[in-house]
Amino acid sequence: MQIENILVVSPMWKEIQSLISENKLQKNFRYVSETQVVQDDLEWADAFVAFNIEKEFDYRQVKWVHSLGAGVDSFVYKKEWPEQVLLTRTICSFGQRIAEYCLSYILRDIQFHEQFQRNKLEKRWQPITPGLLSEQKVMIFGTGEIGQTMAKTFSFLGVDVYGVSLSGKTKEYFSEVNAIDSFEDRLKEMNYIINTLPLTENTTGLFDHEFFQAVHDVGFINVGRGASLDEAALLLALEKQQVRFAVLDVFSNEPLSSENKLWEHPHVWITPHISAVTTPSEGVDCFIDTLKNIEANKPLLNKVDIQKGY
Template identity: 60%
Template sequence: MNISTILVVSPMYKELQTIIEKKVPQKTFRFIPEDKLTQNDINWADALVSFNLKADYEYSNVKWIHSLGAGVDRFLYKKKWNEAVLLTRTICSFGQRIAEYCLSYILKDLQLHDVFQNQQEQKIWNQLTPKLVGDQSVLVYGTGEIGQMIAKVFSGLGVDVYGVSLSGQEKAYFKEVVKLDSHFSRLSEMNYIINTLPLTEKTEKFFNGTIFNHLSNTGFINVGRGASVDEEALLQALTGKQIRFAVLDVFSQEPLPENNLLWSHPRVQITPHVSAVTTPQEGAACFLETLMNIEENKPLKNLVDTKKGY
C-alpha cells in the first residue's frame, strides 16, 4: 500500500508533528486540532491518524485509518465501514497503565484509606485490620492485551483472576476464562469486577441490572467504555449495596455533564478518562511502526477486525 498524504488530527498535534515529520520527511502531512477538521481535509488524505473526532465524517476515500487510542468505537460503533479501508489501533503501555490504575483503587479499598481518613478528621483511634490483596478474587471482562496485563499484574500478587471473553479461550495469568454467555456462575464469588470490554452493539449497556443483581458488596471498576454500563442500573445497585463502590474512568458522554448524579454519589470515584493516556511519544512510535509495516507488507499486530469491532 502506498501512503503519500497523511492527516493527523489530535489535541496533541503539535507534539506529534515535532516527532513524526523528521522521521518520515518523504511524506506530506497535515497536523491539525479536532475543531479545525473538515471533510476536505479527509478527502485530501491517503491516511487519517486520530482518535476522538467530534463529528461524523466520510472515511471511504482514505486507504488507512490509525487510531491514537486502543479503542476504535468512534470509527465503527453503529456505523457502516468500507472494508477496503485498513483500520489499526495504538498498542503501547495501555495495559500496564490500566493495571496500575485498577490496582491503586483496589489497594485503597483494602487498606481502608477512606475509613482512616474519616477517623482522622473525627480524631477517632479505632484499629481496623486491612485485608490482603492476595486473598481477593477479581473478574476481568475482556481478555485481550489490556485484560491480560491486568491478570499478569494481579496474579503476581496472589490474586485469583478470572476472565470473561466471547470465546472462553484460556489465556495466560487467568485462573479461568469463561464465555460471555456463562459468566453469571462466577459473579457472586467476586470481590471486584473490572470492565475492559470494547464498545460494540453486543456490549452496549452490557453491565445492567441483570448482572448487578448477581453481585453482593462488590467493587466495580470501568476502564472499558462508558456506554457499556447502564448508569441508572448502576445507581440502583449502589443504593442496594450490590455494588459497594464504583470507580469510573469512562462515560457515555464525555466530559460528564454537571447534572449527572454520579458526580455527587458518595461511593463513586470519577476520573476524566485518564487510566490509559496516549503520550505523544508512544502514539508517534506506534504510528511510525505501523506505517513501516504497511509499506513493507509485514504483519500488523494492531490490525482491527472491523466486523467484530476490536
C-alpha cells in the same frame, strides 16, 4: 500499500508534528485540529491519523485509518466501514496504566484508607486489619492486550483473576475465562469487577439491572466504555449494597454533566477518562511502527477486526 499523503487530526497536533519531524519521514503531512478538519482534507490523504473523531466523514477516499487511541468505536460502532480501508489502533502502555489505576483503588479499599482518614479526623484510635491481595478475586471483562496485562500484574501479586471474553478462550494469567454469555455463576464469588471491554453491539448496556442482581458487596471499576454501563442500574445497586463502591473513568457522555447524580454519590469515584492516556510520544511511536509494517507488507498486530469492532 504505498502511503504518501498523511493527514493527522488531534488537539495535540503541534506536539505530534514535532515528534514526527524528528523521524525525518519522507512523506507529505498535513496537521489539522479536530474542529477544523473537513472532507477535502481526507480527499487529499492516503492515510488518516486521529483519535475520537466526532464528525462524520467518508473514509472511502483513504487507504488507511489509524486511531491514536486503543478504542475505535468512534469509527465503527453502528457504522458501515468501507472494507477496502485498513483500520489500525494504538497499542502501547495502556495495559500497564490501567492495571496500576485499578490496583490503586483496590489497595485503597483493602487497606481501609478512607476509614483510617475518618478516624484521624475524629482522633479515634481503632485498629483494623488490612486485607491481602492474595485473598481477593477479580473478574476482568476483556481478555485482550489490556486485560492480559492486568491479569499478569494482579496474578503476580497473588490475586485470583477470572476473565470474560466473547469466545471464552483460555488465556494465560487467568484462573478461568468464561464466555460473555456464561459468566453469571461466578459473579457472587468476586470481590471486584473490572470492565475493559470495547464498545460493540455485544457490550452496550452489558452492566444493567440484571447483571447487578447477580453480585454482592462488590467493587465495580469501569475503564472500558461508558455505554457498557447502565448508570441508573449502578445507582440502584449501590443503594441495595450489591455494589460497595464504583470507580468510573468513562461515561456515555463526556464530559460528565454537572447534573449527573453520580457526582454526588459518596461511594462513587469519578476520574475524567485518564486511566489510559495516549502520550504524544507513544502515539507517534505506534503510528510510525505501523506505517513501516504496512509499507514492508509485514503482519499488523494492531489491525482492527471490523466484524468484532476491535
